[in-house]
Amino acid sequence: xxxxxxxxxxxxxxRHSIKHLLESGFEVHAIYNRIRRAGELMQAPKLxxxxxxxxxxxSTDSLLAQLKATHLLHFAxxxxxxxxxxxxxxxxxxxxxxALLKSFARNGGKRFVGAxxxxxxxxxxxxxxxxxxxxxxxxxxxxxxSNFQKYAETFCKENNMSFxxxxxxxxxxxxxxxxxxxxxxxxxxxxxxxxxxxxGTQMRDYMYVDDVGRxxxxxxxxxxxxxxxIGSGQAVKVGDLINHVGKLLDRKELINLGARPTPPNEAxxxxxxxxxxxxxxxxxSQYNLDTGIRETIDWWQKKLx
Numbered sequence: 001x002x003x004x005x006x007x008x009x010x011x012x013x014x015r016h017s018i019k020h021l022l023e024s025g026f027e028v029h030a031i032y033n034r035i036r037r038a039g040e041l042m043q044a045p046k047l048x049x050x051x052x053x054x055x056x057x058x059s060t061d062s063l064l065a066q067l068k069a070t071h072l073l074h075f076a077x078x079x080x081x082x083x084x085x086x087x088x089x090x091x092x093x094x095x096x097x098x099a100l101l102k103s104f105a106r107n108g109g110k111r112f113v114g115a116x117x118x119x120x121x122x123x124x125x126x127x128x129x130x131x132x133x134x135x136x137x138x139x140x141x142x143x144x145x146s147n148f149q150k151y152a153e154t155f156c157k158e159n160n161m162s163f164x165x166x167x168x169x170x171x172x173x174x175x176x177x178x179x180x181x182x183x184x185x186x187x188x189x190x191x192x193x194x195x196x197x198x199x200g201t202q203m204r205d206y207m208y209v210d211d212v213g214r215x216x217x218x219x220x221x222x223x224x225x226x227x228x229x230i231g232s233g234q235a236v237k238v239g240d241l242i243n244h245v246g247k248l249l250d251r252k253e254l255i256n257l258g259a260r261p262t263p264p265n266e267a268x269x270x271x272x273x274x275x276x277x278x279x280x281x282x283x284x285s286q287y288n289l290d291t292g293i294r295e296t297i298d299w300w301q302k303k304l305x
Contacts, residue, residue, distance in 0.1 A: 003029065004026045004220065005030075005072050006031065008074070008115075013075055018044075018047065019044075022046060026071070031049075054100060069107070070108070071110065071113070072109055077145075081179040085141050090143075090145075101155060101156075111162040112161060113163075113219055115216070116166060119145065120149070121137075123267035126270070126271065127271050127272075130226065130228065130276055152165075164225055166216055169231035171206065172209065173210060174295065187304070189246060189255075195242070196259035197256065198258065198261065202267065203235040203238070205232055205271040206289060216230070229274050231271070232274070232289075235270075243255060
């Protein structure tokens with residue numbers, strides 16, 4: 001049986017990926033941090049949880065020596081909303097991720113898949129392609145992810161390991177941090193409060209988190225190498241997305257577009273070219289924006305009420 005270790009497994013993407021990994025036949029060993037209580041974690045046959053801190057090199061080495069995982073799906077990284085873009089913790093995670101990869105190799109690892117970001121790209125290009133868009137990150141977060149991707153790809157080649165990298169665009173869905181845009185709008189409207197937003201003229205690529213988790217599972221179980229964009233391949237105006245939430249909740253009057261300033265130098269369009277995901281993995285999203293937003297609203301309604 002193929003044994004996969006998932007880092008950041010209790011995080012937004014990690015916990016949505018686990019069911020797809022299990023459905024794909026993996027024996028899943030998942031690391032969570034102490035922020036999430038063990039009782040909140042998904043339970044299933046062939047799923048084992050470990051409380052751990054990847055910054056503790058000794059305990060991480062011990063765990064990998066014990067597990068002898070064949071596959072590693074690495075999600076863990078610093079992702080505090082509104083802080084992660086230029087936080088110094090990105091440098092710490094670059095070092096910790098490099099050490100993790102080395103330990104995985106020492107203990108017989110065969111295939112490594114990491115979670116990257118569209119922030120690695122030059123956003124002035126609009127539609128971003130793995131094969132042609134320049135890598136030109138504008139943040140420390142994007143730079144550290146890009147540097148780790150380059151290091152990991154070279155390391156895997158030198159150590160006869162398989163490597164792939166999923167570049168995430170925007171995502172949403174159940175379990176997202178309440179401080180991020182879509183949960184903020186949903187929770188504001190459910191509470192009868194005004195949702196204060198930017199003008200929302202920028203166009204972005206949003207993908208439902210369950211589709212994201214399935215995409216990573218499909219990449220992991222394949223033998224495909226290199227970077228894959230993980231997005232819907234469609235751009236939506238952020239203001240239209242916010243208004244759609246208002247329409248579904250019948251509270252559009254509480255939405256205030258333009259109440260907050262648009263960040264300077266905001267790229268007008270960022271959308272994924274998903275040709276690799278579509279053609280090489282035959283991946284198709286199961287959720288469109290409407291069904292995904294409805295599922296997300298339903299989750300928050302149950303959580304809040």
